[in-house]
Amino acid sequence: MISQSSSLENLRQRLALLPGVGPKMAERLAFHILRAPEHEVQSLILAVEETRRQVIYCPICFTYTEETPCRICSDEARKNGVLCVVENPPDVDAIEKSKAFHGRYHVLHGALSPLDGVGPQELKVAELLRRIPAEDIHEVIISTDPTLSGETTATYLAEKLHTMGVRVTRIGYGLPMGGDIEYTDELTLSRALEGRREI
Amino acid sequence: MISQSSSLENLRQRLALLPGVGPKMAERLAFHILRAPEHEVQSLILAVEETRRQVIYCPICFTYTEETPCRICSDEARKNGVLCVVENPPDVDAIEKSKAFHGRYHVLHGALSPLDGVGPQELKVAELLRRIPAEDIHEVIISTDPTLSGETTATYLAEKLHTMGVRVTRIGYGLPMGGDIEYTDELTLSRALEGRREI
Numbered sequence: 001m002i003s004q005s006s007s008l009e010n011l012r013q014r015l016a017l018l019p020g021v022g023p024k025m026a027e028r029l030a031f032h033i034l035r036a037p038e039h040e041v042q043s044l045i046l047a048v049e050e051t052r053r054q055v056i057y058c059p060i061c062f063t064y065t066e067e068t069p070c071r072i073c074s075d076e077a078r079k080n081g082v083l084c085v086v087e088n089p090p091d092v093d094a095i096e097k098s099k100a101f102h103g104r105y106h107v108l109h110g111a112l113s114p115l116d117g118v119g120p121q122e123l124k125v126a127e128l129l130r131r132i133p134a135e136d137i138h139e140v141i142i143s144t145d146p147t148l149s150g151e152t153t154a155t156y157l158a159e160k161l162h163t164m165g166v167r168v169t170r171i172g173y174g175l176p177m178g179g180d181i182e183y184t185d186e187l188t189l190s191r192a193l194e195g196r197r198e199i
Numbered sequence: 200m201i202s203q204s205s206s207l208e209n210l211r212q213r214l215a216l217l218p219g220v221g222p223k224m225a226e227r228l229a230f231h232i233l234r235a236p237e238h239e240v241q242s243l244i245l246a247v248e249e250t251r252r253q254v255i256y257c258p259i260c261f262t263y264t265e266e267t268p269c270r271i272c273s274d275e276a277r278k279n280g281v282l283c284v285v286e287n288p289p290d291v292d293a294i295e296k297s298k299a300f301h302g303r304y305h306v307l308h309g310a311l312s313p314l315d316g317v318g319p320q321e322l323k324v325a326e327l328l329r330r331i332p333a334e335d336i337h338e339v340i341i342s343t344d345p346t347l348s349g350e351t352t353a354t355y356l357a358e359k360l361h362t363m364g365v366r367v368t369r370i371g372y373g374l375p376m377g378g379d380i381e382y383t384d385e386l387t388l389s390r391a392l393e394g395r396r397e398i
Contacts, residue, residue: 004291005265007253011246017239019231020224031289032218034250034263040216041251045244047210051233052240054206064233066204090230092203 008034060131062107062124064089072096072104079103084141085128085157087111087150095143103141106131111149112156118149120156128157132164139167146173146191207233259330261306261323263288271295271303278302283340284327284356286310286349294342302340305330310348311355317348319355327356331363338366345372345390 008030016026033041057063058070065071072078072092082103086092092105108123120126131137140161144150158168173191175184184192207229215225232240256262257269264270271277271291281302285291291304307322319325330336339360343349357367372390374383383391 004257004269004271004288005250005254005263007246007249007265008263011250014243014246019227025219027289027292028218030250031287033247034254038251041247044213045247047206047213048232048240048244050206051204051210051229052237055204055233064204064207066206070203072203089203090226093226 061092061105062089062109062127063092063105080135081137082139082141083128083131083135083137084143086143087145087153091143101141104135108144108153111144111147111153113149113152123153125157125160129160129164132161132166137166139169141169141171143171260291260304261288261308261326262291262304280335280337281340282327282330282334282336282338283342285342286344286352290342300340303334307343307352310343310346310352312348312351322352324356324359328359328363331360331365336365338368340368340370342370 011033012023012026012030015021015029016023018026021029054066055064056066056068058065058068058073060069060073063070063072067074079102083106084095084101084103085106085108086095087108087110089107092107095101095105106124106128108125108128110118110123112118112120112123128140132140140157142154142157144153154170158170161168172195173188174195175181175188175192181189210232211222211225211229214220214228215222217225220228253265254263255265255267257264257267257272259268259272262269262271266273278301282305283294283300283302284305284307285294286307286309288306291306294300294304305323305327307324307327309317309322311317311319311322327339331339339356341353341356343352353369357369360367371394372387373394374380374387374391380388
């Protein structure tokens, strides 16, 4: 608690609500914001407000964008016929950074989690299924997270997509690059062994 | 980089300028701010603006405050005659949390660092020296950081204060509570041994 100023303490509490910001970090940020030059603080506030005003969902793939459709959906050079299905918009950025995928994306906005009340209706599943014939898709790469809900979603989508006669693949499992076998958990190791390839 | 939206990428870059916020954390915060409810974002912006408008320096001890003088300086129950000298306002909060000090504070706003051009004139040193006779101070506890510049400041202040006939003490060095001797650096251990007490 910052006892000498209630507005500073209020700011600290607000900052502590942000993801990954603990009490000490919130205190450090609050003191920094108090001491920072005025233009720096105003630029940050402006960036927050502009982002919230300008960023929308792409009506085709549902990633974040400022254009309709997004840059990837409107890029003619992108390989047609292959869709990469992800849970959330940041996943699109992560895969784009790898430069290993040249098709288009589809963002589900979550993963199936019946216990939390997240069924197919809560996700962009119907929108995905409509894209298959409309865009003449022949392969769907399911890149949901390797978690219980990500796996459940992958299984559910694979079943639906198979009936539409489309090739369904799952992103590979295995050791992360730069990782250390000694410190890798047993589930990852067993998946990595299953996913071994000829060299 | 967030490639699909320039305003989101701009927000990410602004957030990455904050202390302790790395590139991944900045991305996570940017996506959180984009998705957060409007009232949450507005409360945060308001807290930033209020803090910067309302928080001032206490004219006596130079900590952050919204009142003149600050709550500690105006608290009659505080023990008169003892001053705790710290480098920065967050140090006041840290010591207050310990509930181990009942006197008043003096915030230097930094520590001596000749190589960085920080001399006594850049700090609230003259203001400290004026308080000694004015407030009839008999002990000054120097609680600057146990770093090179904190030590330099402590030595410099001790010299000045001794000539004024005031008792000067330095906050104790030693093992942090909950620490582990095995993992404590040798300098801390040697200071801890020097600072040993009869039990």
